[in-house]
Amino acid sequence: METVIRGLAIYFSLLVIVRLSGRRTLAQMTPFDLVIILVISETTQQAMVGEDFSITASVLLILTLFTADIALSYVKRWWPYSARLIDGVATVLVVNGKFEEEAMRGCRLERRDVLEAARSQQGIDTVKDIKFAILEVDGNISIVKNSSAAG
Amino acid sequence: MTRTKYSVALPEGVEDDRKLQRKVWAVQRLSWLIFALLLFLSLLGVFGSGGYFSRQTVAFPGGSVDVPVTARWPAPEELKVTFSPSADDRTFLVDARFHETFAIDSVDPAAGSVLSRGGRTLYVFPASPAHAVTVAFRLKTQRPGIRSYLLGIGEDVLERTVVLFP
Numbered sequence: 001m002e003t004v005i006r007g008l009a010i011y012f013s014l015l016v017i018v019r020l021s022g023r024r025t026l027a028q029m030t031p032f033d034l035v036i037i038l039v040i041s042e043t044t045q046q047a048m049v050g051e052d053f054s055i056t057a058s059v060l061l062i063l064t065l066f067t068a069d070i071a072l073s074y075v076k077r078w079w080p081y082s083a084r085l086i087d088g089v090a091t092v093l094v095v096n097g098k099f100e101e102e103a104m105r106g107c108r109l110e111r112r113d114v115l116e117a118a119r120s121q122q123g124i125d126t127v128k129d130i131k132f133a134i135l136e137v138d139g140n141i142s143i144v145k146n147s148s149a150a151g
Numbered sequence: 152m153t154r155t156k157y158s159v160a161l162p163e164g165v166e167d168d169r170k171l172q173r174k175v176w177a178v179q180r181l182s183w184l185i186f187a188l189l190l191f192l193s194l195l196g197v198f199g200s201g202g203y204f205s206r207q208t209v210a211f212p213g214g215s216v217d218v219p220v221t222a223r224w225p226a227p228e229e230l231k232v233t234f235s236p237s238a239d240d241r242t243f244l245v246d247a248r249f250h251e252t253f254a255i256d257s258v259d260p261a262a263g264s265v266l267s268r269g270g271r272t273l274y275v276f277p278a279s280p281a282h283a284v285t286v287a288f289r290l291k292t293q294r295p296g297i298r299s300y301l302l303g304i305g306e307d308v309l310e311r312t313v314v315l316f317p
Contacts, residue, residue: 092165092167106173
């Protein structure tokens with residue numbers, strides 16, 4: 001019983017903390033972000049397993065995590081609004097060559113983050129050539145080029 | 152293309168969710184303040200494992216006992232008993248509820264004898280007329296929750312409560 005409770009407690013705690021920390025935290029992964037993820041995984045592993053290193057506990061824990069994930073996917077399917085709360089929604093960062101400053105602040109993004117995505121995806125070197133920059137739910141920034149842009 | 156309040160139509164599949172996003176951003180920023188508050192409280196010892204509010208010294212005529220007030224389960228803890236100088240043997244006692252709250256891993260220095268009387272466990276230490284003696288009980292928390300127990304030196308007994316966080 002304790003294994004299942006520990007697994008569920010950590011799963012939902014992590015879900016809430018990661019969601020509340022903001023999407024930027026896990027999207028633009030710097031080397032330091034990688035360190036944070038490694039530390040989180042190590043910390044949560046100890047909290048989930050406790051002192052029980054048995055194969056039974058390990059299998060139960062894996063089943064708990066997968067079952068929780070499956071259950072959550074059904075909740076999101078049956079109640080679409082929950083999906084928007086849990087996963088977030090796509091955020092428009094640039095419209096017709098102009099930054100949406102409120103969205104940039106809300107997502108804790110810098111202009112250089114968007115311009116970097118524009119350069120790497122579309123070879124665009126100025127925001128004026130961006131029709132849309134959208135921070136997707138998975139954390140990537142999608143760039144849609146202005147039809148008037150060269151190339 | 153999706154109908155929108157933006158100057159142009161958004162790409163298909165992208166909705167104008169600014170109202171929801173503003174709420175989420177506000178909740179996120181509020182939660183960051185709560186994160187900071189929790190960390191501050193943790194540094195003060197509210198959640199155990201060290202810090203000003205995590206321990207308490209209980210005074211008795213025959214000495215004092217430094218006990219955890221907040222702790223975590225399962226985590227090692229320590230209880231320190233300081234006996235005043237005395238020509239007689241000194242006794243530290245706990246009741247059965249203490250043993251349900253903590254497991255005693257070791258006692259340093261070891262007690263001269265351990266007795267069980269009236270549902271209480273008595274740890275008897277030899278007399279030390281010249282110096283105060285400190286005895287460390289190395290503990291392990293048994294289960295989470297709010298637990299009360301009795302402890303005492305000699306005939307003097309008090310009830311204490313410890314909050315054990317999961």
